[in-house]
Amino acid sequence: MLSASDLAGRLAQHAEAVCRHYLSAGRRAGNYWLVGDVANSRGRSLYVHLIGPRAGRWTDAATGQFGDLLDLLRETCGLVDFRDVAEEARHFLSLPQREPVSDLRGDVGDASPVERPATEQARRLFRMAQPLAGTLADIYLRERGILRASTHAALRFHPSCYYRNFMTGRTTSYPALIAAVTDDAGVITGVHRTYLSPGLDPSGVGKAKLDDPRRALGGLLGNGVRFRFSVNASAPVLVAGEGLETMLSLSHVMPGMPMVAALTANHLAAFNVPPECRRLYIAADADAAGRHGIEGLSRRAQECGILPLVLSPELGDFNEDLRWLGPDQMTASLRLQLTPEDAVTFLPR
Structure with a gap:
């Protein structure tokens, strides 16, 4: 079975095809694929390297998110378990790969944005999370003087939320404070995750010792908790x-x-x-x-x-x-x- 690095390398060989499939609201500009964000919104802040030694590496200049094409699949599809990410990658690689076709219509970013599964998966993750009261996330906030966080319906707790290190490809899970991101109609468009130290951490209750203990999933632009x-x-x-x-x-x-x-x-x-x-x-x-x-x-x-x-x-x-x-x-x-x-x-x- 292919390792995570092997899967990422195979995807990078078809970087433009990956982008056209998962980030269809974007367009090619030179050696990059440009799109608004991992939710497939129109825009230019997220760019993916299509060729060269960095093929498949991407960065969202607006949010600071970055990673390889496995990370891109995880974010665009809203997947939580790495096994699901690997299965999605294997499924894509099994499809017939067509040669890139020039955009005769001009900027395909003008097409109507399509709601990606990331939003659906964000809603699913929020539904899977439990009420905040009495959880590690509640204790984490109480340690910071915030005593009534459990009265807010937008906040929940997940005891074992998937986490993948963008640099090493290693996957694990941490307890996490989950916050629902909603639009002005109250519809969940995404979630925000704050990864927490496990309860046995002798240093006390705090954020997990990670380079990026906060991550978002789904559509944040224009919305909020x-x-x-x-x-x-x-x-x-x-x-x-x-x-x-x-x-x-x-x-x-x-x-x-x-x-x-x-x-x-x-x-x-x-x-x-x-x-x-x-x-x-x-x-x-x-x-x-x-x-x-x-x-x-x-x-x-x-x-x-x-x-x-x-x-x-x-x-x-x-x-x-x-x-x-x-x-x-x-x-x-x-x-x-x-x-x-x-x-x-x-x-x-």
């Missing part, structure tokens, strides 16, 4: 930010405020603000990428006639504020940054 957000009621005021822990920390002291975690700075800049929103608070991150996300979302909000307001932490981020300054001081700081109306509505007296 939503807290206290009702799709059946208008949300004229909401807070948007990057990370789960940042937004959960804010939700801890403003439990009634609708909030969205876009997960990365690039996705924050591209978040689709609900049309009924009139005031948009943007939770700040201090790094350069965070400023890029704030500026991009602020600009888009203003173009839609929405007032953007920035919420800034006193320390490095809002989770540090919650843990080291405490909820009372964090509340006092936020009271000075919210409009008087929102401070009365959403902050405890």
Whole structure:
């Protein structure tokens, strides 16, 4: 039976055919295949090397994801178990491989995007996960001062979630915090996984000791993980930010405020603000990428006639504020940054 590296090498020999099959919304540009993301959206941020020593290697410049064609199959098909990834690769390699045909229609990226199985598999993974209360993920968040995470329907726990090292090809599994990514209609478009250290880790409860302990599956662009957000009621005021822990920390002291975690700075800049929103608070991150996300979302909000307001932490981020300054001081700081109306509505007296 072929090893993982052998399968990846065989796929790389047919890199363009793999792209045309699994990333049909993209197009060839020189020695690369360009597409929006692993969910087969239109765009150019994900590029796959088609020839040369790096054939089959791909990178998504927007999300930082990268890997070989086995990783691409896993993400586009939303597969969890490596055995399924290998079976998908063997199935593809068994198909007749046609010679590439030039795109006579021009940019095939203009074709309508097709919903890939990644979205379906993200929904399946979320259904397979268990309620958060009392799990290792709940303990992980409680260690960070977030005490009511289990009340959020968007969060679940998986005790043994598939993980593959992009560099070595080794596969294993870790417990994981699973967060549902939804669109503005409340439909799950993807999931976000935070891999956690096993419970026997003597260093305590924390993220798994991996180079990339956070990974996404499915469609993130324009969407996010939503807290206290009702799709059946208008949300004229909401807070948007990057990370789960940042937004959960804010939700801890403003439990009634609708909030969205876009997960990365690039996705924050591209978040689709609900049309009924009139005031948009943007939770700040201090790094350069965070400023890029704030500026991009602020600009888009203003173009839609929405007032953007920035919420800034006193320390490095809002989770540090919650843990080291405490909820009372964090509340006092936020009271000075919210409009008087929102401070009365959403902050405890």
